[in-house]
Amino acid sequence: MTDAANRTGTTRYLPPGRLSRAVNRIVAALTRRGLSLWGSRVLSVAGRNTGIMRSTPVNVLTLDGEQYLVAARGNTEWVRNLRAAGRGRLTVGRREQWFTGVEVLDDTRLPVLRAYLRRWAWEAGAFFDGVTAGTSDDELRAAAGKHPVFRIVPTPTPEDRS
Template structure:
């Protein structure tokens, strides 16, 4: 786990947009890579869901927490697995948090793809930033590699 406690809560407009994206994604329409992430709550065990952007990069899939140490990040760290869905298609996975410099190209690719949506959360750091600038921002934006699981036992 990284040492960050940064969390930027969504405002009213962001919450409204998230509701629209979530509704469309639940109906099977992925907007720019959107999925519904479901993770068991770390204290209740109840599945919690939120729309996220899944980044496909170097034959892997990643989740990046643009807003920082969100509830889904805390839950994913605690339980280590979850489910991504678009419509009725579900993908169960194990999450591996990426803590070293291998997250830098992932963050760069994420910013290239979604800077128009998430750039404000990165304090001026862009996809063209130096490695040092990206490294300084990395602790504020957790990165998880998605490892698909195929059997119920793997899903926990």
């Protein structure tokens, strides 16, 4: 477990089932072709052990002019890889956005989680153990440690940095 996981208590991980994996493949294929479904992007992050780029579809939340990634399933592989690599790439079709992922560890993640649940409860609400967008701050705070949140800070592409 990483230091960030120790700080947030994020050890929970709910692996996707067969149906979820199939849906993820479809969403990723559509997103790669330029069709974003409800804010979908393909997230690519270097693997923490191999350095090979690993990709998965994610929902990008825009709130108050900032973009966020929320790990509804908990301490997923992409979360662990992003913590290790610190940066990743989001793509829709041919458009790509490189970013630094800044983990949000305090109560500033509560409005992000609330907005995420408001937008994607139909898709991800089952992973929040009954917590909803209308849940009290105390209940949401208790659940927050199970769902890592990253603020997306755009950065230059690796080619631009050299």
